[in-house]
Structures are given as structure tokens and as C-alpha cells.
Amino acid sequence: MSVKLYDTFSRSIKELSKPNGRPFYYYCCGPTVYGPAHIGNFRTFLIQDVLSRVLELAGYEVKHVRNITDVDDKTIARSQEKNQALADFTQEWIEKFHSDCHALNMKPPSHEPKALDYISEQIDLIEALIKKEHAYVGKDGSVYFRVQSCNAYGKLNRINQSELKTQASNSAGQANLADEYDRESISDFALWKARKPEDGSNYWNSPWGEGRPGWHLECSAMIHSSFHGETIDLHGGGIDLCFPHHENEIAQSECAYSTPLCTHWFHSAHLKVEGEKMSKSLGNLFTLKDIQEKGISPMALRYTLISSSYRQPLNFTFEGLVASQTALTKIERFIEALLQKINLDSGNFNKRFIKPNTLNHFGLLEKAWDALCNNLNTAACLGNIFGLIGSNPTSKLSDAEIEDLLKSIGSLLYALGIQVFNDQTKALSAPQSVIELAKQRWDAKQNKDYAKADALRVEIQAEGWDIKDTPTHFELFPL
RNA sequence: GGCGCGGUCGCCAAGUGGUAAGGCCGAGGACUGCAAAUCCCCUAUCGUCGGUUCGAUUCCGACCCGCGCCUCCA
Known part of the structure; x- marks a missing residue:
């Protein structure tokens, strides 16, 4: 089975091909660990998790790498405020992130590199760029990428260099003007940030002085290192990262290494909350803990966040969460009825029917599986499952057919990462x-x-x- | 201004050139001490206006309306 997915670069749905002789290389921009991840972050990470699961079921061997951004303005500033060493500070949030991921039934990635562990690789990358004159040391001691030196710059977002310059006259470009004198051009971005007093002890030596790497650079270096310098098969992230982060990644990597960074780009749309953009100032930034405290199970949150098209902004509401919880229960009851018919109790389901093994046929749920393989159409997949439930097939099927159906459902739920008959499905227990x-x-x-x-x-x-x-x-x- | 996404039943949300999946909520019925759960059952012609076509919600054009990015936000 092959999986098709929308590619931001070509703006079209393309088949994800299985590489010969090596795993499918899949990289995702992970969290910046300076506080708890919010549900918007998880929308992206969850759909990435679903894709990873679908690929696995479709017979791909996936190497899924998701980084941890632990060196950046915010992590450094917060750790300084708390008088903690950067690694100690971020470790707490990494652990919190992992525990949330676990509660949401996300599979851990194959590899989870931290920027802090790849400082020297990042310095190497900058050196390569300077050597090729794609980068220069600015007056402030920082190193900047020379956008003008990269003809392909803007290819992911389809913007040309003259447009980048005119941004200076737009409101969106105003913020860039402040420190323009440090750079040759307003659109150049920092690869290395010169040491500043407020960074405390968070600086490293480099051929061009003390400082720390820039954010965009971290991903380029970690991808290069994690995937042995090969062109990767898929790169994912939130839609907001498309520009400038991913554009900059392409520029850095391709100028330094002269090989394509990636062949397929996977971006997920944002989450809105009750119709409004999510932001701290509006007070509508929710974490998993906030949701659980309202008596909603992590599984209901997962269901809500993955059940609609990942390319469409999702309007998150508490009404929707309740709807998800109810829908989950409906699936559970259906499975329960199937199990009863063949004299099994619910405890057997996870043991016997949730299997990550590749299934060759999905029988009555073939369309549900096809939907997942067709650009991750989770909504159609669930629609098919409920369509089957509505047809009330339990009494019409033989025991063997029921067993097959349970296998199909088990595999689909595995692909979606939805757990049933599990504590995560239940709401909080009563006092x-x-x-x-x-x-x-x-x-x-x-x-x-x-x-x-x-x-x-x-x-x-x-x-x-x-x-x-x-x-x-x-x-x-x-x- | 540039790039991009969208407007489908009260809410959420798939989809297709031939007369619209599904979920939630709601109505009715069965069941129940009453509820709940469960089961049965009911509820849309797809933003507006043109065009192409035997036929468009689905293709093209215009318009209206929402939203995102262009500021180290997933």
C-alpha cells in the first residue's frame, strides 16, 4: 500500500515512495522547551504521529526524528530568570512534554536530538557557509546568512528576492529595521548570535567569537547529522514554520551541502480556540492539564485534534471535546458488542486485536483505510467506521467475520492512535x-x-x- | 501589497461532474420504577452572480465574507 500526502513545495498531493535499502527519513520540528506545550502544539505533533503510524501499517520502515529546541531566546531567558543551568531548566520541560505525549498515546520518535548536543555540528555548518561566502560575520560579531547569495531562496514559499526587500516598506517588515545596520540586507538572518550579557553562561566558543547558534540553524545541523547527510523523504511542522524557518533551513542546508534537503514538505494548519486565535493575552492557551482538569480524557482530546483535516484550521471548542468523548464511547460500545458475540470480554481487545502488524485487507473497513492513505483523511476514515457501526452488522456476521472485523478496527484504531478500554479513555473518577x-x-x-x-x-x-x-x-x- | 487556506444541516465535518459520508445536539418511538445507556427513526441541494456541460455543490470567471503567514509562534 502506498501513502499519498499533500506536499507544500509542489502544492500537490504526491505519493510517498519507499526508499531502497534504507528507512523512510522523516523529520519534524519539535517543541521549544521553555514551558508546557499547548494543545495547538499537540495538534501538529499528533497528526505527525498519525502519519508515522499510517506509514508503519502501510509497510514503510520509518525513521522518525523530532528535535528538541533547547537553545533559543526563550529557553535561555527563562532559565536565567530561574537561576538554573539551561540543561536543568529544559530537562524539566522535556520530561513534562514526554509525559503529555505518553498520555496522548503518541509513539516516541526513533530519535530525539537536542540542539544543545549538536553545538559543534552547528559551528561546522556555519563554517562551511562562510567558506562558500553564503554567510558573513556582521559588525556585532554575529554571523548572518547572505540571502542574496542563494538563488533558490524563497522557493518553498514562492517569494522572490525583490519581494523580500520590499517588505521593509510594509508594516510586517518594520520590526526588521531596528538592527538592519548589522546586516548587509534586511532579509539576512542570524546563524550565530554574538554573546550578550543577558545570556549568562550560555555561550560557546567559535572561530568568530563567543556566542550561540540561531534557531533555524539547529534543525539543518540535526537533520544532516541524524540522516547521514542524505536528502530526507519528508519534513513536517506547523504551517507557521513554513516561512521563514523552513525556507531558511533549505537555504542553509542546500548552500552548505549542495544536496537537496528534502523531497516532501508536510505542514499542518493551526488551532483556533472558540473562534479566536490562540494566544496568551486572550487567555485561551490550553495545556493538556487544563483539559484534564475539566474532566475531559486525553483520548477525547486526541480524537478532537486528529479527527478533522490537518490542512484546515480547526476551531477547538469544549462542545467539540464532549462530542469526541461521546463518539469514543460509541466506538467502545460497538467493539464491546462484537467481543460479546464471540464470548470475549473487553480486556481481550487490546491484547488480541490492536496489532501494529501490516494488514493486507481491511474487509468491511477497506474504505476507512484507503481514506487514511489518501492524504491522511482521518474524517473520512472515522466516517466510514461510524457508517459501519450504524449498519449494525453484529448480528449478521459469523464468528470468523467478527474476528476479522475486530482485526480491522484494531488496526485502524492503532493507526489513529486511539485507545479504547483504557484508563485514558475514562474521565476523572468521582470523589x-x-x-x-x-x-x-x-x-x-x-x-x-x-x-x-x-x-x-x-x-x-x-x-x-x-x-x-x-x-x-x-x-x-x-x- | 505578496504568498496561502477556506465558506456544505443548530454545531463540527467528509466528499463527488449525475441530484450530498459521518459525529454532536435536537424531535419521535421501543426499553426502563424514573433516568441514563442501548436499539429504531427523523432533520441540508452545498456564500452570491455568471459561464462550460445533457447535467455542477464538485470545472472556469467575477464578486462578497472569514482566516493564516510575510515579526525566532506547532
């Missing part, structure tokens, strides 16, 4: 006091004291929880 009330109500109900049972239910609802009775027990859900 002990509420559970006590619920037990009393259950007893009253068994004694047919319905007045008392109803009164207790009202009490429980006042605490923010609702009850669902089954023939044998009760369950509590947040209202």
Missing part, C-alpha cells in the same frame, strides 16, 4: 464522598425505595456527577 452517596442510592433502589434513591441522585447531581445504571451496577460520570 469518595460522591461514590458513597451513589452506593447508598443503589441500595435504596434495590430495596425499591425510589423516593430515597431519587433524592440521593439529586444530591449527587448537585455535586456535579451523573449516574448511569446497568443491570448489575452503577457508573458515575461528570455532568
Whole structure:
């Protein structure tokens, strides 16, 4: 099976080809670790995770590299404020990031390089660029990339050099003017930033003096190092990175190494919150913790963030989260019914049917799988799954057919990274006091004291929880 | 101004040159001590105006409206 994906560079959907004799090289720009990642960051990382899973199921051997940006303005500034060594400061946020990733059921990348560990590679890269006159040391001791020396500059974003210059007269370019005198041209960008007092001890020696590498450079160096200098097959990131970050990466890498950086560009659209752009000043920047504190499971968040087209901005709402949680439950119930039919309980599902093995056919869910392979159409995939659920096939199928169907569903859920019958699927558990009330109500109900049972239910609802009775027990859900 | 994305049922959201998947919510029914859950069932002609076509939501053009990037924000 081949996977097709939209490529930002060619502005078209292209097949991702399987390389001969080596894995599929896949690089993603990872988080800057100076605080908790927000749900917008996770939208991007999650869709990258889904792609990685789809590729795996489609028979690609993937080498997925996602970097950690631990050397930059913000990480340095925050660590200085907290009087911490940079590596100690960032380590805390790296661990937090990893724990969020785990809660969201993201597979760890094959390799996760930190910029801090690649300083010398970055210096080497700058030296190569200076040698080829693609870079120069500015008056302030920083090193800048000479955009004019790179004819191809702007090819990813389809902008030409004359347009770059006219930006100086636009409002968007005003911010650039401030330190223009350090550079030959307004569009030149920093490869190396000269040491400043506020950087504290965060500086390194280089042939052109003390300082630290620039952000764009880090990715170029880590890609070169992680993939043995070969052209990579896919490069991903948020759409905001398309310019200037990825444009600059291309310029640096291709000017220094004279080989194409990457053959396919994968950008995901942003997340809006309740119709507005997400930003700290609007107070609508949510983290996984914020979501969990509202009683929503990480799985519902994952479902929300991956269930629509990655190329379209997604408007995040709490209404949508609740919808996702309900939809997940629906999938769970369906699987439960299938399992019951062949005398298995839900504990067997993850063990027996969630398998990352390549499946050759998806039977009744062939279209759902095709959708994933066709530019990661997660919405159509889920639509097909629910279409099948709606056709209520359980009673019509033989045991063997049910077993096949469970395998197909298991593989699709694996591709989407959606876990069922797992604690992550459940919302927060009720406090002990509420559970006590619920037990009393259950007893009253068994004694047919319905007045008392109803009164207790009202009490429980006042605490923010609702009850669902089954023939044998009760369950509590947040209202 | 440049580059790019989009306007499909109350909300979210697929899709195709031949008369619109799915999810949530909501209505009705079955079930239930009552609820909930579950099951059944109901709800759109696709921003506007032209054009191409036997036929367009889907192709082309114009217009209107939203949004992103062009400032080291995924």
C-alpha cells in the first residue's frame, strides 16, 4: 500500500515512495522547551504521529526524528530568570512534554536530538557557509546568512528576492529595521548570535567569537547529522514554520551541502480556540492539564485534534471535546458488542486485536483505510467506521467475520492512535464522598425505595456527577 | 501589497461532474420504577452572480465574507 500526502513545495498531493535499502527519513520540528506545550502544539505533533503510524501499517520502515529546541531566546531567558543551568531548566520541560505525549498515546520518535548536543555540528555548518561566502560575520560579531547569495531562496514559499526587500516598506517588515545596520540586507538572518550579557553562561566558543547558534540553524545541523547527510523523504511542522524557518533551513542546508534537503514538505494548519486565535493575552492557551482538569480524557482530546483535516484550521471548542468523548464511547460500545458475540470480554481487545502488524485487507473497513492513505483523511476514515457501526452488522456476521472485523478496527484504531478500554479513555473518577452517596442510592433502589434513591441522585447531581445504571451496577460520570 | 487556506444541516465535518459520508445536539418511538445507556427513526441541494456541460455543490470567471503567514509562534 502506498501513502499519498499533500506536499507544500509542489502544492500537490504526491505519493510517498519507499526508499531502497534504507528507512523512510522523516523529520519534524519539535517543541521549544521553555514551558508546557499547548494543545495547538499537540495538534501538529499528533497528526505527525498519525502519519508515522499510517506509514508503519502501510509497510514503510520509518525513521522518525523530532528535535528538541533547547537553545533559543526563550529557553535561555527563562532559565536565567530561574537561576538554573539551561540543561536543568529544559530537562524539566522535556520530561513534562514526554509525559503529555505518553498520555496522548503518541509513539516516541526513533530519535530525539537536542540542539544543545549538536553545538559543534552547528559551528561546522556555519563554517562551511562562510567558506562558500553564503554567510558573513556582521559588525556585532554575529554571523548572518547572505540571502542574496542563494538563488533558490524563497522557493518553498514562492517569494522572490525583490519581494523580500520590499517588505521593509510594509508594516510586517518594520520590526526588521531596528538592527538592519548589522546586516548587509534586511532579509539576512542570524546563524550565530554574538554573546550578550543577558545570556549568562550560555555561550560557546567559535572561530568568530563567543556566542550561540540561531534557531533555524539547529534543525539543518540535526537533520544532516541524524540522516547521514542524505536528502530526507519528508519534513513536517506547523504551517507557521513554513516561512521563514523552513525556507531558511533549505537555504542553509542546500548552500552548505549542495544536496537537496528534502523531497516532501508536510505542514499542518493551526488551532483556533472558540473562534479566536490562540494566544496568551486572550487567555485561551490550553495545556493538556487544563483539559484534564475539566474532566475531559486525553483520548477525547486526541480524537478532537486528529479527527478533522490537518490542512484546515480547526476551531477547538469544549462542545467539540464532549462530542469526541461521546463518539469514543460509541466506538467502545460497538467493539464491546462484537467481543460479546464471540464470548470475549473487553480486556481481550487490546491484547488480541490492536496489532501494529501490516494488514493486507481491511474487509468491511477497506474504505476507512484507503481514506487514511489518501492524504491522511482521518474524517473520512472515522466516517466510514461510524457508517459501519450504524449498519449494525453484529448480528449478521459469523464468528470468523467478527474476528476479522475486530482485526480491522484494531488496526485502524492503532493507526489513529486511539485507545479504547483504557484508563485514558475514562474521565476523572468521582470523589469518595460522591461514590458513597451513589452506593447508598443503589441500595435504596434495590430495596425499591425510589423516593430515597431519587433524592440521593439529586444530591449527587448537585455535586456535579451523573449516574448511569446497568443491570448489575452503577457508573458515575461528570455532568 | 505578496504568498496561502477556506465558506456544505443548530454545531463540527467528509466528499463527488449525475441530484450530498459521518459525529454532536435536537424531535419521535421501543426499553426502563424514573433516568441514563442501548436499539429504531427523523432533520441540508452545498456564500452570491455568471459561464462550460445533457447535467455542477464538485470545472472556469467575477464578486462578497472569514482566516493564516510575510515579526525566532506547532
